[in-house]
Amino acid sequence: MPAEAKTTTCPLDCPDACALDVEITDGRVTRVGPDAGSDYTAGFICGKVAGFPRRLYHPERIRHPLRRVGPRGEGGFERISWQEAIDTVAGNLRAIAQRWGGEAILPFHYGGSNGLLTDEFLDHLFFSRLGASRLAKTICALPATEVALGMYGKMPGVAFSDYPHARAIVVWGANPRGSNIHLVPYLKEARRRGAWVALVDPRRTLGEGEIDLHLPVLPGQDLPLALALIHRWREAGQLDREFVAGHADGLDPLLERAAEWPLERAAGTTGVGVEAIAELADRLAESDPALVRCGWGPERNRNGAQAIAAVLSIPSLLGKFGVRGGGYTLSNNGAVKFDRDAIIGRLDWRTRNLNMSQLGRLLCGDLDPPIKALFVYNANPAASVPDQRAVLRGLARDDLFTVVHDQVMTDTARWADIVLPAVTFLEGHDLRAGYGNYMLGGVVPVVRPEGEAISNMQLFSRLGRALGFDDEAFLLSDPELLRRAAAAVSLPGVEVDLELIAAGGQQGYDFDGAPPVQLATSHPLTPDGKIHLTPPVLGAEPYRWLPPDDDWPLALVSPASQRLTYSTFGECSLERLTITLHPDEAAARGLAAGDFVRVLNQRGEVHCRLATSAAMRPGVAAMPKGAWSRSSLNGETSTALCPDDGQVVGGAACFNDARVEVEAL
Template identity: 35%
Template sequence: MTKVWGACPLDCPDGCSWVVDVEDGAAVRMRGNPAHPVTRGALCVKVNRYLEQTRAADRILHPMRRVGRKGEGRFERISWDEALDEIASRLGEIRETYGGQAIWPFHGTGSLGYIQGLEGFAGRRFFNVLGASVHEPTICSIAGSTGLKYTLGTAGGMDPEDFARSKLILLWGTNPLTSGHHVWKFIQDARRDGAYVVAIDPVLTRSAAQADEHLAPLPGTDAALALGLMHVIVRLGAHDQDFIDRHTLGWEEFRARIEEFPPGRVAEITGLPEERIVALGERIARTRPTAIRATQGMQRHAGGGMALRTLACLPGVTGDWALPGGGLCYSTSGHFKLNLPKLVRIDLLPHPVRSLSMTRLGEGLLDVDDPPVKALFVIAANPVGSNPHQTKVRRGLAREDLFTVVLEHFPTDTTDYADLVLPATMQTEHLDVIAGYGHLYLVWNEPAVEPPGECLSTSETFRRLARRMGMTEPSLYDSDEELARQLLDSPHPSLAGITVETLRKEGFARLNVARPYLPFADGFPTTSGRLEFYSVRATRVGHDPLPGYTPPADPGDGLVLISAAQHNFLNTTFGNNPELRRRAGAPTVTVHPDDAAARGITDGAPIRVSNTRGAFEAVARVSDRVRPGVAATSKGHWAKFNGGATVNATVDERDSDMGGGAVFHDNRVEIEPR
């Protein structure tokens, strides 16, 4: 029996370290690495079935060419030579006729690996040599990250392990027991020491049900609530004037902004009782340290960037940024100072190229014409299942003049539209490096077994394609281990001593930062070196110089529909797993009893959810787990298993306020019995 270190590549903060037991060339067991301080030997309900998923009956094992109409999902098996010849020929013709920018490498979050996945834009060197358009991964966290940078200079915040030191924890728009459960262990450690936990979420989630207190604001009103809480703190004189004077910029202007949001006004905006706002503000005022856990869900609306920008000010007002166990954690990815330029090699582009937004795929395929997108490579993504405006995305993918290549594990809703499908390796079958965005560890992934069938890693696929196209740039042929060494070749002190050899030996390595970690002990990485309540940089791109509140913007009527993570899927990964599909059941939409009664909807009844963009079918759940005016469903279901449409049929292809982020939770719908 051989034990092999591995790392979960999926789109989750936890970036787990795992151990695979291999016997006679087969992976026979997978478990969380007990030595990893965050994984602590446990994986999630989804990844516990990962080995089963690698051996699934519907796994794609050979290259395939479409034989039916786009969308039908009918294919014939072909050889790798045939596939590579066809791709090389078509790309050559497209580049010659339209230029390289007519090619769009569409990367998804099916893998966050630096070698095989999104974090290193796997295959990017190949596309740079072609002069292809640059893919902007706007679907997940970009609005919040952009907003945080205006306040803090970085999206990186406190170390989640330091939640164990907190006395008050605000779970703000996050449900860690479903999405990234390992932080809950540190929250439990804090509770044993007397910490109080407040969940702020429009839905009574698994995590909210375990909290000491739950507040349910209207979706998209988080910034107003944060300003109202700061109003209470300042009115009590509980703000940390010493910290403000020494470490912040623009306090007097921001204090005036705070004065615009008294609890009464905030109650009207958020739909919360005024006394609950005041009580939480008073609790924050008297409790040090206070920590905030806010993840991607809360910034998927028109004011998402402003929401995180404003929320990051709260620990600046209270001085919690200076305290172990205080501050805010959104993503730790900003702390990983890896050598991405050396890995991605944008310098290989023959000339500047345009960027295309991930969340505007339908628009990019149907409306962009300078040049039009003529070739689409889909890598670790299922945009028919995951992107906004599902109907528009389908129309774009149905274009007969669009050459679409999909690298995949399974026949998804998106592969049905491919011209060619290429079989990709899964995590136990290739080398990779992972950095969780919910901790401070790099994790090594050693291939544990040989790939099945004719599956190739993403990196090897592009090495072979470069060779087939006669490309002479030497770096296109770097091995996976060479790529990993280049990634780790960074002068930043946090990476000193972390090498391929140390990672391969230990399985993981913590960044060389202090414990406890105060990320801004030496100042903030802003232009001023201070936390910026007032941001000149924001004004240069047309934003308010001060944090504030930007309301939701969906012009529709009806209920606000939230589509949060499904407990049994991870985005659309595992959406085909029979056991996890059984556990998940059919798509449901939870509505408040008052809203259900007004629409003639009963618990368990079939319903139709619709707006001007599209519709999907679901089963009603009538419950006060959602507040009036709000409906809640989950993402991750595959359209082909659920009547041909999912919740994303109703979501607009519209940008948030900052960074071009998605607006999945700024979505109004009508619901009716069917």
């Protein structure tokens, strides 16, 4: 049978939302590549998704409902029918809700798919009907989102395609090679046209020919660095006070804190030289247009919200808005409005809101009522939540009824009582709004699901009906849900093309005929339309910097890698975990690349191989986030070393506050 090609959209947690062209031969996916018709996808996708057939047909793919046999956590399961699985899950949830109250049930989910239908859709309808505990999604992006909302509302940011207009660009705490690879060509093009490009990151993640200046800031020190820039601009009379007076408030608290950070003090704290800080300050002040690509690296520590706010204040303080290629980019997903209530109704769900970053505490602590049922989908907390030992202690509880709906046998699924087979994005429907580009894409099945896998929309529909919930949404098919969801989306300046989306196509949108120009065609979406340089979410002591409170010698970062999308692909793409150090740090410990080492602190200990790289700065160690236990010699991974508390805003995870030592094993 000749190969056929089908079009769909990548919904994985990545800013790019690529348009995909999938080749199918004899009913099986034989190639995943870029849709040649998409300008934004531009003829290339990442290796992770190009290799997606490995996940689709992996031996550990879950193809049928399974019930645990034997001791919890040992991975023994037997096949059961869907009917038995639904009866068992529904029966247990009903019994737990009757005995302990609905709040004894905790749904645990995140961004396994970033689609609008796979998370916070029918799942929320189902768990709200049960009166389950809610989940505070703190593991990523919460501080940045809250700060950006408070400062600018969901103001659409500078499109990547407009980066070549800029004369100066700072990429701050983002690694486009690990996630957001479609930014890289635009950075190159900007530089080819004469732009000056700087990178603020503990690691040199962009190459010699791609940036002009690297500021290797120590983890957790982005705030002093940003405040030092602001201090210098004030001293030099470079602040655009006219712009601030006309468009913003909250300047004084920011300037007061910035006054505490002359360059010399900031250099001593951040680990970045005085000259480099001065050069960054001067280039940004003197270049027009200038812009900041703010990533999510600076938020992953106890000063994270304050740091993001200081970084996002830069274009306001320097008056960089109003021209193409000037301003900032964080997340652009706020440009798409999705009226979920039009499909599932308005939820009145006011139960307790539990912090996902403290799952170990929640499962092991003294909650009233205790968590008696954990329902995991779109997530793999055993690999991704801080304080891994506590999480695993919780999953080992014999009185915890655990359900996992996933595509492959994850580290979390191995602890479950019931494991349910989930479709991959090549086998199901979803709707994706890019958070990097200005694109809406349909996600449609290109092949039949493996085995008996179903979408989580169908899972929660089946469970909802089994529990007697009579909402109309539980009766709809996935294609109908996609069609209704697309109809419930509003895009700036354009009607949604329902036919295109339902066929797996992508629709771009723009603002008055072109990507947005901040403060010209896109504006602050705060309630009063002003920019708030000191948003209330920063608390009683805005812009106050707190030093790290652990004294282990190396700061551990656990960033995105080119192999994993958070913990997705861990079954096949990261066979061997490594810790990476600067060669001088390795030599100081008598270690060399390839050595077996233990990475330890008071929380945990990871046994793995050592790698060395001059792209690291001394004083910092890096281990990929989301690694599975199989990649580690002793089963523990980076989250075993990470604290589960410390963030001022919303209790968000502070992965980069981990401090460690590395020793020979």
